[in-house]
Amino acid sequence: MIRYLLLLALAGAACAEKARFDNYRVHSVLPESEHHLRFLRELEENNDFLFWNDVRAVNASVHIMVPPHKTAQFQEIVDFVGLKSEIYINDVQKLIDAENNNPAARSGIFGWNAYYRLNDIYNWLDSLEAQYPGVVSVVVGGTTYEGREIRGVKVSYKAGNPGVFVEGGIHAREWISPATVTYILNQLLTSQDPAIRDIAENYDWYIFPSFNPDGYEYTHTTNRLWRKTRSRSSSLCYGADPNRNWGFHWMDGGASSSACSETYAGSSAFSEIEARSLSQYISTIADKLSVYLSFHSYSQYLLIPYGFSNAHISNYDTLMDIGKKAINSLSQRYGTKYVVGNIVDVIYVASGGSMDWVRGEYGTPITYTYELRDTGRNGFVLPAEQIIPTGEETLDSVLTILQEARSVI
Ligand SMILES: [Zn+2]
Structure with missing residues (x-):
């Protein structure tokens, strides 16, 4: 009984206060x-x-x-x-x-000078559907543990285009990821640059700013540095790492079986409803996908599969070649330096990630995971003034990837 009361007290404290x-x-x-x-x-x-x-x-x-x-x-x-x-x-x-002291964040007008709450992002996605009828449609990719929608959009200017999937925010605290993904989406719809118009209109886009909405909201309300989902098992610790939970080589290195670890892989593959329902959604469109891009922060890496092994995948040379061109494009505007390579070679073993699952399950040819700015001076807490520069340089590299992908897909 006493333990139960203590748990209640702890839970209450967690709800009431913002971690400092x-x-x-x-x-x-x-x-x-x-x-x-x-x-x-x-x-x-x-x-x-x-x-x-x-x-x-x-x-x-x-x-x-x-x-x-x-x-x-x-x-x-x-x-x-x-x-x-x-x-x-x-x-x-x-x-x-x-980080986010710009009053724009509370103005209700969506933009890229501040970091926004989930509902602001979702309302903006809804507004795009109204603004670009026949081009933008809102799609629901899944549901969260706390019952939120995992909302995204499909952007399609014509039938028969190859598909590009863009995933943001699977790790809750990496705020620059959803911000960059929405920046790219906005440019695809509004840019007059012929090169951007070309990729916007000649690919079909499936864009999800937040793969982990419960975690993202929790970073706004309670703990800025939360990474995982918000599921509850019998353990005292909440959540699993949604990027260690996908069912391809699950728990095959670089993931933890301890529920309190930041890289807890979950109790089984797809134990997290976010990863499970998103995988089901992706399955329905997988035959249309030529490109899968996942956005994380931080460290300035462009990573290729797999995370469980550094054995060369079938088109390793192509992905490395395109990747080098992409990080070169990215560096042109502000001199931001990236490193490209296999996950194991560049970071360390990390199994159960979404990109590994997409590649392993469907053989999607062009797959990259970004670790966006910076290299640690601000880490996850990247000042909002850096959203637009990060968006610009990242889009420069995405453009290169999609231009180069044409000759191989
Ligand atoms: Zn991450």
């Missing part, structure tokens, strides 16, 4: 040996500190958030192992407060 990150720091730590890597992987598994990026390789920095009350403990650990550490973010709360 006053004086939380993000340290960039540099592993210089295999021993360092093993140590950092173990530290991550303990869930004592929130890791903002992955433990990848020797000389690839790892970003770890340290609460003020754990500063001494963290310093002791770093000193003991002999890790070099530098402060990247001095106060996470200050960054969060400044």
Whole structure:
């Protein structure tokens, strides 16, 4: 009984208050040996500190958030192992407060100078259907644990086009992803640039700004740094990682069976209703898809399948070739530098992702996962002033991918 009351109290507190990150720091730590890597992987598994990026390789920095009350403990650990550490973010709360302070966010007029709530995005999608009759149609790709729609749009100027699927926001805290996806959608409808008009009108687009609406809303109302879904099992911890839950090589490395882990793969493949219902939706249009693009943040990578293995897939050379051209296009406008490669080669093993499932299940030829800006100075909390530049440079690269894809699909 007492435990039950305690649980209720905890649940109540979680609803009532917004998590604050006053004086939380993000340290960039540099592993210089295999021993360092093993140590950092173990530290991550303990869930004592929130890791903002992955433990990848020797000389690839790892970003770890340290609460003020754990500063001494963290310093002791770093000193003991002999890790070099530098402060990247001095106060996470200050960054969060400044991130979205543009009053436009509360004006109800949708745009790209602020980050918007789910309903603002959905209302905007609905308005597009009214504004572009016969071109834009609202589609529902699935349902969430808390009963929200997973709403998207189909954009089609004519019959018989090859299909492009655009997925945003599967990880809740990566706000630049839905913002970039809606930016691209808006450009497809409004740009007068002949090259953009060409890809807009000669592909059919299936665009979903948020694959994880419950999580996204939770990052607005309660915890800015939430990543997972909001499902509840018997465990004390909520949610699973919706990008470790898809049923192709599920739990085949780089995913956790511990419910409290940030990369918890779920109790079974497609245990999460979001991944399950979206997979069913994608199945209905899979024969029309030539391209699948998934948007995450952060780290500035352009990734190709698979996440469970770095064995070369059948068109590895083509995807690498197009990918290199795409990141070159992306760098032209603002000098933003990306790295292209197989997920395992660039980051680390990560199984159960949506792109792996689409590729594995349907053999969709052109598949990429973006890790958008930045490289860690703001991390997930990218200031709203960067939405438009990020959208512009990303669209430059999408244009290249779709132009190049024509010769191979
Ligand atoms: Zn992500």
